[in-house]
Amino acid sequence: MEPESRPRLVTKAMLKHDKVRDADLLLLPERVVELNASGSAILRLCDGDRTVREIVEVLEEQFGATGLTDDVLAFLRDARDQGWVVVA
Template sequence: MSAGAPVSDSAVPQITRGHRLQFEPAQDCHVLLYPEGMITLNDSAAEILQRCDGQRSVQAICNDLSAAFDGADVTADVHAFLKLAASHGWIVFDQT
């Protein structure tokens, strides 16, 4: 995916090798750990990244989050976050 390209609904995101998502009790939030440091995540980012398992498509992630949050339209926010996460190297996409 190039920097300006939109995120495809059929793309399957996965957290990049060397990164690990976990809940950090000392911070009382989810963090993304990597060899050089740690990224503190807000609740929305954590909800999205928890679903980036290399199995679910972007559309499936949007559907799951929408169902979890009373039918809220989360598509634009999910796409924007995934594009940001990919630009930082936190996730990669498999195109299907």
């Protein structure tokens, strides 16, 4: 995963907000992952069109932060290793 990569959720994955738990969930076959706010924000932007660099720009604006590239890349590499995202 590099700054110019275009990640997207795997076809079998779906993001959903659970109103009962008030939590964002990543639904996969036979598996449910409860996401924290930052993980959810990152994965919601993984549409296969945006580059990692563009995702970081949106997140930095959304959260009023800077220097998120390394954290976002680390999360996306882990998400890829877990089978949640692929590079489009």
